[in-house]
Amino acid sequence: MRTGTLARSIAVSGAALLVLTACGGDDEGGSANGGGDGEKLVNVYGVDGNTANGTGDDFSENGALAGMRGTQPLTDLGEDFMSRLREVDPNLQDFNYAGETYDAAIIIALAAQAAGTNDANVFKDYVNGITFGGEQCTDFAACLEIINNGGNVDYDGISGPLSFTDAGEPAQASIGLLQFGDDNRLDADATDFVITGDEANAATDEGPAYAPAGTTGEPLVIGTLLPLTGNLAFLGPPEVAASKLAINDINAAGGVLGQPVQLVEGDSGDTSTDTATQTVDRLLQAGANAIIGAASSSVSLTVIDAITGAGVLQFSPANTSDQFTDYNDNGLYFRTAPPDTLQARALADMIIADGNNTVGILALNDSYGTGLSENTKNNLIEAGLSEDDIVDLTYDPQAANYDAEVQEMVDFNPDAIVVIGFEESSRILQGLNDQGIGPQR
Structure with a gap:
């Protein structure tokens, strides 16, 4: 495992890590902290913040993550879309x-065209309706043609069926079930997809009538608030590439309101800096009508009031905290990422399906970590586990080490361990490996 900065490019979605061997205990199954000749199988699960090929870059020994499985908001992107993203950024892994992220930009553009204006206080009322009802379409050009022919659109995007609720978030979502191979890379052949949620929970109000076909106006300006630096920078490359690709596709089809869409890029940094605040100020000064980001729920919570208070639409591709569902955002906050309630259901289903009766949870102490932890725990209890069967701990991502938390997992000796976090998760996983309860074979 590398020391120092962990340079990674991973997803923020839920991922379960199937941990294999842990020598221990007696003939009845043993103890996870060694002794005797028994063998205990510990199922370790992670989430979207720590399951991706970039995670494997933090481990030099083959098999360090072998069998590690997980969940993350993910759909079958298809080779064509991934190839087009690689044309934007050849280094994507x-x-x-x-x-x-791609869908967020497309929905913003379609809503502005449908409203006939780049004023977010007007086109916000069209966003939800773009995702349900009307005539189905799967790309901007096809949807724009429907609008220009006087019809209403139902955009089914790259990330899934969408179908937004009144709160401006997906009523259902595609969740990827992933697994690492012996080379510490994700095994594409082992990936499955499940749909969680219910389209019946989508909103029913399709919004106001569309503006006349071909309405023109001032150019739509979209800013991005995505992690280019800081401990979340591993999330940036695919989101940045997707935002650029979407703008290229929109403008190739004629743009919005008769004008090319303008893209102004910005860095969200992380919660340890004021980078996001500075970037938002710059984007607002640049005349952004909508801002795509942030990736981190905690970062979004630091800037959402400034963005929506300025009458600008905020659209996150990766916020999963359920705090945003009822947030007082003047109707200007939306997200294509599913709330924690949907990912937690898929994660809990995986844990139960693997036959685990006791579960330890190690969660990052922020709105993302604690929210996903709480929802997962609640789903596990609904599935039949008791409070005593679950130990949930939070940790400081800036801590010098995680020895104490790892030791608590050793002492609890659970059937499964869930790790909810970002790049610091690699150090936790290494600690679990060192104690014989991690994913190492």
């Missing part, structure tokens, strides 16, 4: 939230 992961595609986390690329579909969600």
Whole structure:
């Protein structure tokens, strides 16, 4: 495992890590912390913030992540879309939230055209309706043709069926079930997809009548608030590439309101800096009508009031915290990423399906980590586990080490361990490996 900065490009979605051997205990199954000749199988699960090919770059020993499985908001992107993303960024190795970022830009553009204006306070009322009802279409050009022919659109995007609720978030989502191979890379052949949620929970109000076909106006300006630096920078490349690809596709089809869409890029940094605040100020000064980002729920919580308070639409491709569902955002906050309630259901289903009766949860102490942890725990209890069967801990991502948390997992000796976090997860996984309860074979 490398020391120092962990340079990674991973998804922020849910991922389960199937941990294999842990020598221990007695003939009845043993103890996870060694002794005797028994063998205990520990199922370790992660989430979208720590399951991607980039994670394997933090481990030099083959098999360190072998069998590690997980969940993350992910759909079958298809080779064509991934190839087009690689044309934008040839160095891409992961595609986390690329579909969600692409769809965010397309929906913003369609809503502005449908409203006949780049004023977010007007086109916000069209966003939800773009994702359900009307005539189905799967790309901007086809949807624009429907609008220009006087019809209403139902955009089914790269990231799934969408179908937004009244709160401006997906009523259902595609969740990828992933697994690492012996080479510490994701095994594409082992990937499955499940749909969670219910389209019946989508909104029913399709919004106001569309503006007359061919309406022109001032150019739509879209800013991005995506992680280029900081401890979330591993999430940036696929999101940045997808935003550029979407704008290229929109403009190739004629743009919005008769004008090319303008893209102004910006860095969200992380919660340890004020980078996001500075970037938002710059984007607002640049005249952004909508801002795509941030990736981190915690970062979004630091800037959502500034963005929506300025009458600008914020559209996150990766925020999963359920705090945003009822947030007082003046109707200007939307997301293509599913809320934690949907990912947590898929994660809990995986844990139960693997036959685990006791579960330890190690979660990053922020709105993302604690929200996903709580929802996963609640789903596990609904599935039949008791409070005593689950130990949930939070940790500081800036901590010097995670020895204490790892030791608590050793002492609890669970059937499964869930790790909810970002790049610091590699150090936790290494600690679990060192204690014989990690994913190492």
